[in-house]
Amino acid sequence: MNDDLISKKELLDLTGISYGQLYRWKRKNLIPEDWFIRKSSYTGQETFFPRLKIIPRIDKILNMKEDLSLDELADVFSPSLGEVHLSAGEILDRNIVTSSALNLYIQVTGHQDHFAFDKMLMIYVLDKLLQSGDISLDEGKLLLGTLEEHLSIFSGKDCELILIRKMGVAAFILLSSGSTICFDQGVKVVTSLFMAQCTEELKLKIGGSEA
Protein backbone atom coordinates (compact mmCIF):
# COMPACT_ATOMS: atom_id res chain seq x y z
CA MET A 1 0.00 0.00 0.00
CA ASN A 2 2.84 2.34 0.81
CA ASP A 3 4.10 2.01 -2.75
CA ASP A 4 1.09 3.95 -3.93
CA LEU A 5 2.33 7.18 -2.39
CA ILE A 6 3.77 10.05 -4.38
CA SER A 7 5.96 12.72 -2.83
CA LYS A 8 4.93 16.34 -3.02
CA LYS A 9 7.94 17.23 -5.12
CA GLU A 10 7.32 14.44 -7.60
CA LEU A 11 3.68 15.44 -7.83
CA LEU A 12 4.52 19.06 -8.63
CA ASP A 13 7.04 17.98 -11.27
CA LEU A 14 4.56 15.61 -12.83
CA THR A 15 1.60 17.99 -12.94
CA GLY A 16 3.48 21.25 -13.45
CA ILE A 17 1.66 23.09 -10.67
CA SER A 18 3.41 25.28 -8.11
CA TYR A 19 3.53 25.02 -4.33
CA GLY A 20 1.30 28.07 -4.16
CA GLN A 21 -1.37 26.43 -6.30
CA LEU A 22 -1.23 23.24 -4.29
CA TYR A 23 -1.71 25.12 -1.03
CA ARG A 24 -4.42 27.30 -2.52
CA TRP A 25 -6.35 24.21 -3.56
CA LYS A 26 -5.87 22.70 -0.14
CA ARG A 27 -7.19 25.88 1.41
CA LYS A 28 -10.22 25.80 -0.87
CA ASN A 29 -10.83 22.20 0.17
CA LEU A 30 -10.25 20.90 -3.33
CA ILE A 31 -7.73 18.51 -1.86
CA PRO A 32 -8.79 16.89 1.40
CA GLU A 33 -6.60 17.35 4.45
CA ASP A 34 -6.24 13.62 5.00
CA TRP A 35 -4.58 13.16 1.62
CA PHE A 36 -1.57 15.04 2.99
CA ILE A 37 0.43 12.25 4.55
CA ARG A 38 3.51 13.27 6.48
CA LYS A 39 6.30 10.76 6.59
CA SER A 40 9.91 10.93 7.56
CA SER A 41 12.40 10.69 4.74
CA TYR A 42 16.13 11.16 4.40
CA THR A 43 15.74 14.95 4.20
CA GLY A 44 13.57 15.09 7.29
CA GLN A 45 9.80 15.10 7.12
CA GLU A 46 8.20 15.09 3.71
CA THR A 47 4.62 15.15 2.54
CA PHE A 48 3.22 12.34 0.44
CA PHE A 49 -0.10 11.82 -1.30
CA PRO A 50 -2.06 8.74 -2.28
CA ARG A 51 -1.05 8.52 -5.94
CA LEU A 52 -4.25 7.00 -7.28
CA LYS A 53 -6.40 9.71 -5.71
CA ILE A 54 -4.33 12.85 -6.08
CA ILE A 55 -3.33 12.62 -9.75
CA PRO A 56 -6.87 12.21 -11.12
CA ARG A 57 -8.02 14.95 -8.76
CA ILE A 58 -5.38 17.41 -9.96
CA ASP A 59 -6.15 16.53 -13.58
CA LYS A 60 -9.80 17.23 -12.89
CA ILE A 61 -9.04 20.56 -11.23
CA LEU A 62 -6.78 21.62 -14.09
CA ASN A 63 -9.35 20.61 -16.68
CA MET A 64 -12.34 22.06 -14.93
CA LYS A 65 -10.91 25.27 -13.59
CA GLU A 66 -11.34 27.04 -16.89
CA ASP A 67 -15.09 26.56 -16.74
CA LEU A 68 -15.59 26.83 -13.01
CA SER A 69 -14.21 29.09 -10.33
CA LEU A 70 -12.28 27.51 -7.48
CA ASP A 71 -15.22 27.97 -5.14
CA GLU A 72 -17.52 26.21 -7.55
CA LEU A 73 -14.97 23.45 -7.87
CA ALA A 74 -14.83 23.17 -4.10
CA ASP A 75 -18.58 22.63 -4.11
CA VAL A 76 -18.17 19.83 -6.60
CA PHE A 77 -15.57 18.07 -4.49
CA SER A 78 -17.02 18.97 -1.13
CA PRO A 79 -18.91 16.26 0.74
CA SER A 80 -21.34 18.93 1.99
CA LEU A 81 -22.59 20.34 -1.26
CA GLY A 82 -25.43 22.74 -1.46
CA GLU A 83 -25.35 24.37 -4.84
CA VAL A 84 -24.41 21.90 -7.49
CA HIS A 85 -25.80 22.05 -10.98
CA LEU A 86 -24.95 19.41 -13.50
CA SER A 87 -26.09 18.98 -17.05
CA ALA A 88 -27.61 15.74 -18.27
CA GLY A 89 -24.36 14.91 -20.04
CA GLU A 90 -22.27 15.44 -16.93
CA ILE A 91 -24.60 13.28 -14.86
CA LEU A 92 -24.19 10.42 -17.30
CA ASP A 93 -20.47 10.98 -17.80
CA ARG A 94 -19.87 10.77 -14.10
CA ASN A 95 -22.01 7.68 -13.74
CA ILE A 96 -24.24 9.24 -11.14
CA VAL A 97 -27.41 7.61 -12.45
CA THR A 98 -28.22 5.36 -15.37
CA SER A 99 -29.61 6.82 -18.57
CA SER A 100 -32.94 5.01 -18.18
CA ALA A 101 -33.65 6.79 -14.90
CA LEU A 102 -32.55 10.14 -16.30
CA ASN A 103 -34.64 9.68 -19.44
CA LEU A 104 -37.70 8.79 -17.44
CA TYR A 105 -37.23 11.91 -15.35
CA ILE A 106 -36.88 14.12 -18.43
CA GLN A 107 -39.92 12.44 -19.95
CA VAL A 108 -42.06 13.02 -16.87
CA THR A 109 -40.99 16.55 -15.95
CA GLY A 110 -39.72 17.94 -19.23
CA HIS A 111 -36.75 19.28 -17.30
CA GLN A 112 -33.82 19.24 -19.69
CA ASP A 113 -30.56 20.57 -18.36
CA HIS A 114 -28.89 21.97 -15.26
CA PHE A 115 -30.10 19.62 -12.63
CA ALA A 116 -29.88 21.04 -9.13
CA PHE A 117 -29.03 18.79 -6.25
CA ASP A 118 -32.62 18.14 -5.20
CA LYS A 119 -33.53 17.09 -8.75
CA MET A 120 -30.55 14.78 -8.91
CA LEU A 121 -31.60 13.31 -5.60
CA MET A 122 -34.97 12.39 -7.05
CA ILE A 123 -33.37 10.79 -10.07
CA TYR A 124 -30.95 8.99 -7.81
CA VAL A 125 -33.74 7.54 -5.68
CA LEU A 126 -35.62 6.55 -8.82
CA ASP A 127 -32.50 4.90 -10.20
CA LYS A 128 -31.92 3.02 -6.97
CA LEU A 129 -35.42 1.59 -6.91
CA LEU A 130 -35.41 0.78 -10.61
CA GLN A 131 -32.11 -1.02 -10.34
CA SER A 132 -33.11 -3.00 -7.30
CA GLY A 133 -36.11 -4.17 -9.27
CA ASP A 134 -38.55 -2.95 -6.64
CA ILE A 135 -40.50 -0.78 -9.05
CA SER A 136 -41.45 -0.79 -12.70
CA LEU A 137 -40.99 2.17 -15.05
CA ASP A 138 -44.65 3.06 -14.66
CA GLU A 139 -44.35 3.09 -10.92
CA GLY A 140 -41.26 5.24 -11.39
CA LYS A 141 -43.50 7.96 -12.82
CA LEU A 142 -45.70 7.73 -9.78
CA LEU A 143 -42.62 8.01 -7.56
CA LEU A 144 -41.33 11.09 -9.36
CA GLY A 145 -44.73 12.72 -9.06
CA THR A 146 -44.71 12.08 -5.32
CA LEU A 147 -41.19 13.38 -4.84
CA GLU A 148 -41.66 16.44 -7.05
CA GLU A 149 -44.76 17.43 -5.20
CA HIS A 150 -43.88 16.69 -1.61
CA LEU A 151 -40.14 16.29 -1.05
CA SER A 152 -39.55 20.02 -0.57
CA ILE A 153 -41.76 19.94 2.55
CA PHE A 154 -39.02 17.96 4.28
CA SER A 155 -36.18 20.24 3.21
CA GLY A 156 -33.42 20.18 5.77
CA LYS A 157 -35.00 17.26 7.61
CA ASP A 158 -34.73 13.57 7.14
CA CYS A 159 -37.72 11.70 5.83
CA GLU A 160 -38.51 8.14 4.96
CA LEU A 161 -39.83 6.92 1.66
CA ILE A 162 -41.94 3.79 1.88
CA LEU A 163 -43.28 1.77 -0.97
CA ILE A 164 -46.21 -0.47 -0.23
CA ARG A 165 -48.22 -2.80 -2.39
CA LYS A 166 -51.68 -4.08 -1.80
CA MET A 167 -53.08 -6.58 -4.25
CA GLY A 168 -50.38 -5.55 -6.70
CA VAL A 169 -51.19 -1.86 -6.56
CA ALA A 170 -48.25 0.30 -5.54
CA ALA A 171 -48.38 3.36 -3.34
CA PHE A 172 -45.57 5.64 -2.18
CA ILE A 173 -45.55 7.25 1.21
CA LEU A 174 -43.30 10.02 2.49
CA LEU A 175 -43.22 10.44 6.22
CA SER A 176 -41.06 12.37 8.62
CA SER A 177 -38.49 10.10 10.14
CA GLY A 178 -39.16 8.54 13.48
CA SER A 179 -42.91 8.40 13.04
CA THR A 180 -44.79 5.17 13.41
CA ILE A 181 -46.98 3.89 10.62
CA CYS A 182 -49.23 0.84 10.62
CA PHE A 183 -50.81 -0.99 7.71
CA ASP A 184 -53.60 -3.48 7.38
CA GLN A 185 -52.73 -7.08 6.80
CA GLY A 186 -53.04 -7.05 3.05
CA VAL A 187 -50.28 -4.46 2.70
CA LYS A 188 -46.78 -5.52 1.81
CA VAL A 189 -43.98 -3.06 2.51
CA VAL A 190 -41.75 -3.42 -0.53
CA THR A 191 -38.97 -1.10 0.48
CA SER A 192 -38.14 1.86 2.63
CA LEU A 193 -35.41 4.45 2.10
CA PHE A 194 -34.14 7.21 4.32
CA MET A 195 -33.63 10.34 2.27
CA ALA A 196 -30.74 11.60 4.40
CA GLN A 197 -28.81 8.46 3.62
CA CYS A 198 -29.58 8.79 -0.10
CA THR A 199 -28.43 12.42 0.04
CA GLU A 200 -25.15 11.36 1.51
CA GLU A 201 -24.61 8.58 -1.02
CA LEU A 202 -25.35 10.97 -3.84
CA LYS A 203 -22.97 13.58 -2.47
CA LEU A 204 -20.22 11.01 -2.40
CA LYS A 205 -21.02 10.02 -5.95
CA ILE A 206 -20.98 13.61 -7.16
CA GLY A 207 -17.88 14.35 -5.14
CA GLY A 208 -16.21 11.59 -7.09
CA SER A 209 -14.20 10.50 -4.08
CA GLU A 210 -14.02 7.05 -5.61
CA ALA A 211 -12.79 8.22 -8.98
Add this chain to the structure above:
Amino acid sequence: MEQEFKNLKINGIGTVSGGSYGKINTDGIATVNGQVSCTSFTANGTIKLKDSLQAGEFRINGTGSAAAKIGGGKIRIDGMLSVDGDVQFENIDINGMLKADGNAAGERADIDGGLKLGGSAEYDYLKVHGQIQVGAMLNAGELEILMAGPCRAKEIGGERIHVRKKMGSRFILAMLSSSLAARLTTEVIEGDDIVLEETTARIVRGNSVRIGPGCEIGRVEYKHHYEADPQASVGQAEQV
Protein backbone atom coordinates in the same frame (compact mmCIF):
# COMPACT_ATOMS: atom_id res chain seq x y z
CA MET B 1 -39.55 31.85 6.22
CA GLU B 2 -37.21 33.78 8.40
CA GLN B 3 -37.75 33.33 12.06
CA GLU B 4 -37.43 36.26 14.42
CA PHE B 5 -35.29 35.63 17.45
CA LYS B 6 -35.27 37.60 20.66
CA ASN B 7 -32.47 39.93 21.60
CA LEU B 8 -30.57 39.46 24.81
CA LYS B 9 -28.97 41.97 27.10
CA ILE B 10 -26.89 41.41 30.21
CA ASN B 11 -25.79 44.29 32.42
CA GLY B 12 -23.74 43.51 35.46
CA ILE B 13 -23.28 39.88 36.32
CA GLY B 14 -25.45 37.39 34.54
CA THR B 15 -25.77 33.84 33.39
CA VAL B 16 -27.83 32.70 30.47
CA SER B 17 -28.51 29.34 28.88
CA GLY B 18 -27.80 28.75 25.24
CA GLY B 19 -30.14 28.94 22.30
CA SER B 20 -30.85 31.09 19.28
CA TYR B 21 -30.94 34.84 19.65
CA GLY B 22 -30.95 37.96 17.54
CA LYS B 23 -28.53 40.45 19.02
CA ILE B 24 -26.70 39.71 22.23
CA ASN B 25 -25.13 42.52 24.25
CA THR B 26 -23.30 41.98 27.48
CA ASP B 27 -21.74 44.59 29.73
CA GLY B 28 -19.98 43.24 32.76
CA ILE B 29 -19.40 39.60 33.56
CA ALA B 30 -21.51 37.24 31.53
CA THR B 31 -21.61 33.46 31.27
CA VAL B 32 -23.36 31.50 28.54
CA ASN B 33 -23.96 27.91 29.56
CA GLY B 34 -25.09 26.16 26.39
CA GLN B 35 -24.62 26.26 22.64
CA VAL B 36 -25.56 29.65 21.30
CA SER B 37 -26.26 31.05 17.86
CA CYS B 38 -27.02 34.69 17.16
CA THR B 39 -26.83 37.35 14.49
CA SER B 40 -24.47 39.50 16.52
CA PHE B 41 -22.73 39.31 19.84
CA THR B 42 -21.05 42.25 21.55
CA ALA B 43 -19.30 41.56 24.81
CA ASN B 44 -17.89 44.34 26.95
CA GLY B 45 -16.03 43.18 29.99
CA THR B 46 -15.67 39.49 30.59
CA ILE B 47 -17.48 36.80 28.65
CA LYS B 48 -17.40 33.07 29.33
CA LEU B 49 -18.81 30.69 26.77
CA LYS B 50 -19.23 27.20 28.17
CA ASP B 51 -20.11 25.70 24.79
CA SER B 52 -19.89 26.53 21.10
CA LEU B 53 -20.88 29.82 19.51
CA GLN B 54 -22.12 30.64 16.01
CA ALA B 55 -22.45 34.36 15.39
CA GLY B 56 -22.85 36.57 12.36
CA GLU B 57 -20.67 39.09 14.12
CA PHE B 58 -18.77 38.65 17.33
CA ARG B 59 -17.07 41.50 19.08
CA ILE B 60 -15.15 41.45 22.32
CA ASN B 61 -13.92 44.42 24.29
CA GLY B 62 -12.14 42.91 27.22
CA THR B 63 -11.46 39.29 27.91
CA GLY B 64 -13.25 36.15 26.94
CA SER B 65 -13.02 32.41 26.93
CA ALA B 66 -14.82 29.74 24.95
CA ALA B 67 -14.89 26.05 25.83
CA ALA B 68 -15.71 24.81 22.34
CA LYS B 69 -15.47 25.97 18.77
CA ILE B 70 -16.63 29.40 17.70
CA GLY B 71 -17.48 30.48 14.20
CA GLY B 72 -19.40 32.83 11.96
CA GLY B 73 -18.93 35.81 9.71
CA LYS B 74 -16.79 38.35 11.49
CA ILE B 75 -14.91 38.51 14.73
CA ARG B 76 -13.18 41.46 16.26
CA ILE B 77 -11.23 41.19 19.46
CA ASP B 78 -10.00 44.20 21.38
CA GLY B 79 -8.40 42.49 24.28
CA MET B 80 -7.94 38.81 24.73
CA LEU B 81 -9.82 35.65 23.89
CA SER B 82 -8.87 32.07 24.54
CA VAL B 83 -10.71 29.21 22.88
CA ASP B 84 -10.47 25.49 23.60
CA GLY B 85 -11.60 24.50 20.10
CA ASP B 86 -11.49 25.80 16.53
CA VAL B 87 -12.02 29.38 15.33
CA GLN B 88 -13.87 29.56 12.01
CA PHE B 89 -14.70 33.14 11.11
CA GLU B 90 -14.52 34.45 7.58
CA ASN B 91 -13.04 37.71 8.76
CA ILE B 92 -10.94 38.06 11.83
CA ASP B 93 -9.57 41.24 13.27
CA ILE B 94 -7.48 41.12 16.41
CA ASN B 95 -6.12 43.94 18.49
CA GLY B 96 -4.66 42.04 21.35
CA MET B 97 -4.43 38.32 21.54
CA LEU B 98 -6.27 35.25 20.36
CA LYS B 99 -5.31 31.84 21.70
CA ALA B 100 -6.96 28.67 20.45
CA ASP B 101 -6.16 25.02 20.98
CA GLY B 102 -7.63 24.01 17.64
CA ASN B 103 -7.42 25.27 14.06
CA ALA B 104 -8.30 28.64 12.62
CA ALA B 105 -9.60 29.13 9.12
CA GLY B 106 -11.26 31.87 7.12
CA GLU B 107 -10.75 34.32 4.32
CA ARG B 108 -9.01 37.22 5.89
CA ALA B 109 -7.16 37.79 9.12
CA ASP B 110 -5.66 41.00 10.44
CA ILE B 111 -3.64 40.45 13.57
CA ASP B 112 -2.27 43.34 15.58
CA GLY B 113 -0.77 41.66 18.57
CA GLY B 114 -0.69 37.93 18.71
CA LEU B 115 -2.23 34.74 17.45
CA LYS B 116 -1.40 31.44 19.12
CA LEU B 117 -2.84 28.23 17.75
CA GLY B 118 -2.41 24.63 18.71
CA GLY B 119 -3.48 23.44 15.27
CA SER B 120 -3.27 24.91 11.77
CA ALA B 121 -4.17 28.26 10.26
CA GLU B 122 -5.67 28.65 6.79
CA TYR B 123 -6.46 32.08 5.35
CA ASP B 124 -6.53 33.61 1.92
CA TYR B 125 -5.01 36.75 3.31
CA LEU B 126 -3.20 36.83 6.62
CA LYS B 127 -1.44 39.89 7.93
CA VAL B 128 0.32 39.84 11.26
CA HIS B 129 1.88 42.71 13.10
CA GLY B 130 3.30 41.26 16.25
CA GLN B 131 3.65 37.57 16.74
CA ILE B 132 2.13 34.37 15.45
CA GLN B 133 2.61 30.87 16.75
CA VAL B 134 1.05 27.96 14.94
CA GLY B 135 1.40 24.39 16.17
CA ALA B 136 0.93 22.75 12.81
CA MET B 137 0.68 24.21 9.32
CA LEU B 138 0.35 27.86 8.41
CA ASN B 139 -1.31 28.12 4.98
CA ALA B 140 -2.15 31.47 3.44
CA GLY B 141 -2.53 32.81 -0.06
CA GLU B 142 -0.91 36.01 0.97
CA LEU B 143 1.06 35.95 4.19
CA GLU B 144 2.61 39.08 5.56
CA ILE B 145 4.33 39.02 8.91
CA LEU B 146 5.90 42.05 10.52
CA MET B 147 7.56 40.43 13.49
CA ALA B 148 7.65 42.08 16.88
CA GLY B 149 8.20 38.93 18.87
CA PRO B 150 8.95 35.24 18.47
CA CYS B 151 7.02 33.58 15.63
CA ARG B 152 6.71 29.85 15.08
CA ALA B 153 5.05 27.39 12.75
CA LYS B 154 5.77 23.80 11.94
CA GLU B 155 5.33 24.35 8.24
CA ILE B 156 4.43 27.36 6.10
CA GLY B 157 2.86 27.10 2.66
CA GLY B 158 1.28 29.66 0.40
CA GLU B 159 1.57 31.84 -2.64
CA ARG B 160 3.16 35.05 -1.46
CA ILE B 161 5.06 34.79 1.80
CA HIS B 162 6.71 37.92 3.13
CA VAL B 163 8.32 37.90 6.56
CA ARG B 164 9.98 41.00 7.94
CA LYS B 165 11.21 42.16 11.28
CA LYS B 166 9.86 45.34 12.74
CA MET B 167 12.69 47.81 13.01
CA GLY B 168 14.20 48.15 16.46
CA SER B 169 11.61 45.96 18.07
CA ARG B 170 12.26 44.19 21.33
CA PHE B 171 15.93 44.90 21.11
CA ILE B 172 16.43 44.79 24.86
CA LEU B 173 14.30 41.69 25.29
CA ALA B 174 16.31 39.99 22.58
CA MET B 175 19.49 40.86 24.47
CA LEU B 176 18.09 39.23 27.59
CA SER B 177 16.94 36.03 25.98
CA SER B 178 17.09 34.80 22.40
CA SER B 179 13.68 33.14 22.82
CA LEU B 180 12.09 36.58 23.08
CA ALA B 181 13.71 37.91 19.92
CA ALA B 182 11.63 38.81 16.89
CA ARG B 183 12.42 35.77 14.85
CA LEU B 184 10.53 33.21 12.79
CA THR B 185 11.34 29.57 13.41
CA THR B 186 9.92 26.89 11.16
CA GLU B 187 10.89 23.68 9.44
CA VAL B 188 9.67 24.14 5.89
CA ILE B 189 8.57 27.17 3.89
CA GLU B 190 7.03 26.50 0.50
CA GLY B 191 5.49 29.11 -1.78
CA ASP B 192 5.64 30.96 -5.06
CA ASP B 193 7.10 34.28 -4.00
CA ILE B 194 9.08 34.19 -0.77
CA VAL B 195 10.85 37.04 1.01
CA LEU B 196 12.36 36.36 4.43
CA GLU B 197 14.19 38.17 7.21
CA GLU B 198 15.38 36.85 10.57
CA THR B 199 14.12 33.37 9.82
CA THR B 200 15.37 29.94 10.79
CA ALA B 201 14.19 27.16 8.50
CA ARG B 202 15.41 23.79 7.39
CA ILE B 203 14.14 24.06 3.82
CA VAL B 204 12.78 26.94 1.75
CA ARG B 205 11.24 26.06 -1.60
CA GLY B 206 9.75 28.49 -4.08
CA ASN B 207 9.69 30.01 -7.54
CA SER B 208 11.32 33.22 -6.41
CA VAL B 209 13.19 33.27 -3.12
CA ARG B 210 14.81 36.22 -1.38
CA ILE B 211 16.72 35.51 1.79
CA GLY B 212 17.25 38.63 3.86
CA PRO B 213 19.54 39.51 6.78
CA GLY B 214 19.58 37.36 9.86
CA CYS B 215 18.31 34.21 8.18
CA GLU B 216 19.62 30.73 8.85
CA ILE B 217 18.39 28.41 6.14
CA GLY B 218 19.55 24.84 5.68
CA ARG B 219 18.65 24.47 2.04
CA VAL B 220 16.98 26.60 -0.62
CA GLU B 221 15.31 25.11 -3.70
CA TYR B 222 14.15 27.67 -6.24
CA LYS B 223 12.78 27.69 -9.74
CA HIS B 224 13.36 31.12 -11.27
CA HIS B 225 15.00 33.59 -8.98
CA TYR B 226 17.19 33.47 -5.90
CA GLU B 227 19.14 36.03 -3.95
CA ALA B 228 20.60 36.06 -0.48
CA ASP B 229 21.77 38.87 1.75
CA PRO B 230 25.45 38.70 2.79
CA GLN B 231 24.26 38.73 6.40
CA ALA B 232 22.32 35.52 5.90
CA SER B 233 23.54 31.97 6.23
CA VAL B 234 22.33 29.50 3.64
CA GLY B 235 23.62 25.90 3.71
CA GLN B 236 23.02 25.20 0.06
CA ALA B 237 20.92 26.66 -2.74
CA GLU B 238 19.88 24.73 -5.80
CA GLN B 239 17.85 25.57 -8.87
CA VAL B 240 15.34 22.81 -9.56
